[in-house]
Structure formats: C-alpha cells, structure tokens
Amino acid sequence: MLTAQHYHDHGHGAPADHVSLTYEDRFLRRKVLTLASGTPLLVDLPQTTSLNHGGVLITSHKTEIRIEAAPEPLLSVTGPSLHRIAWHVGNRHTPCQIEDERLLIQRDHVMADMLAKIGADVRDVIEPFTPEGGAYGHGRTHGHDHSHSHT
Template sequence: MKQIINILPAGSWAESDAADQFIADYEGRHRRRIVLTLESGERVLLDLKQARLLAHGDGLVLDDDRIIKVVALPEPLMAVTAHTPLHLLQLAWHLGNRHLPAMIEEHRILVRQDPVIADMIAGLGGHIHPHEAPFSPESGAYAGRGEHSHSHSHSHSHSHEDHSSH
C-alpha cells in the first residue's frame, strides 16, 4: 500500500499535476492515521504525528511521487449573521466559548448545523441562514503549523463563573 509522505499546502502546487483525488467532508478530512480511499478506488495510508485538517486543494504526495488532490465536499452549514460588526464579534465569542469549529468570514460565521446552537444564536439576537459549502474551519491557535507546532494542555479550568465583581 502506498503511503503519503508529504502534504503540499493548497496553492503551492499545480493542481493539474494531480494523479487522483481524495474527496471527503470535514470529518473525513480531519485525520491523523487512516487508510484513505481515493476517487480511483486505490487505498493509501495517511500516518501523521498529530491530527490535522486536510484542506481543499492540498496535495498529498505519495511515496511514488504522485500527488493526490484533496477535494472538500459541500455539507450543510449554518451562516451566522448579526446586526453590527460588534454583535457578530459577540456571537463569535459565544460560539468559541463552546469550542465549536467555525469558519470566520468578514460578515458571517459558518458552523455545522446544530439546532441547539441555532436556538442559542437566535436567543442572542443573531440570524441563522442555511448554507451548503465545503467546511474548512479555523485550525486554532495551538494547531500544528509545519515545524512550529505547540502543545496545549487542558489542565486549566473551564468554569464559567462571573468574576466581574472581583
């Protein structure tokens, strides 16, 4: 079985050089170690030190030098919008406080469909619009970035007490 030996970031290689494609939704593209089935039916091994999101347009370099293009499937999302930029920032804080993967755009935030989150956003005065698109959320401050990876311990408290009077 062929193995992936390198990942070329989207835009850094000529997509016309792709020998095959790996097509998946967000869950299928956020991996550490798995056998991937390519569009042709060929199976290849992905074995990374830590989980990462394979972005649309990334190139997976195989040990025989072929490059496989990553294609992100569209999936049902919710586009969160607000009345003002400040209101959108406040909604972003509430979404982030729930550790939700999110795509941050200038005038909206895209999150995966979730009726509980939709009710929360509506209760905060935000608006939810159904949307279908490939989902590639922010990777997070502690995600590995090439050689500059960091670890993030969750030993800190996640209590949500009101400390405003202190």
C-alpha cells in the same frame, strides 16, 4: 494499491488527482480513500493529521493528491452584531469558518437555538467547511493542553 505516507499543507504543481472530504473526514491517520478518479488510496500517515483544504497527500510514486473540502450540512450565521455572535461561538469551542458577512458552523440545534436567542439569523446551508485552525497551531483546536508554558 496506491499509498500516501506524507502530507503537506500546499502543493508544488498540478495534482495527479483529488479527494473531497468533510471536515470530520479530513482528520485521519490511516484510512482507504476513494479518489475522484475512482482509484483507491491507502493513507498511512505517521500520526493523526488534520488535512486542510488545498493540502496534498504525497504518494509512494511522488505524485500529489489534492485535498478538497466537501460540501456538508452547516449553519450560516449572520446578524447585526456579528463580533458578539462570534464570541459566543468561540466561547463554546465550536469550529467556525469566519467570513466578512457571516460565520459558518456545523449543524447543531442547540447552537442554532442559542444563537437565535441572542439575535442571530441562522440558516441551513450545504457548503464546504474550512474553519479557522486556532491560535496554537494548524488544524484542529481540540485536544490542546493549556497546562504548559508558551514562552
């Protein structure tokens, strides 16, 4: 079976194949994935990693497999005070894709209700999800320990 044990945030040429994964599925260490070509790929990374859209897995044959964000159920959030809405989303540590005219977040009826109450227009959409990675590094923001110094 084809195996990948390395990951890079960007490729260096034409990828040999690609795999489309949801936001949650792009957080992994060891898993068998099915590439777009139908080929199985064993991902066996040294640690749990957040794979970003556009990143590449490097196979044992030194070929690159491109990571693509798969369409998934999301909420499109707009409103006249988008900066205020974004503050409320961030205050709840909700992964968020920030665009000029809207925010995208994972579907959550509690968040949708709260956002509507503060004046947001919330619509269901199905699109790829590539949220911001956070101020403390790449990938996921959860699990960051705030007890140490950043000096």
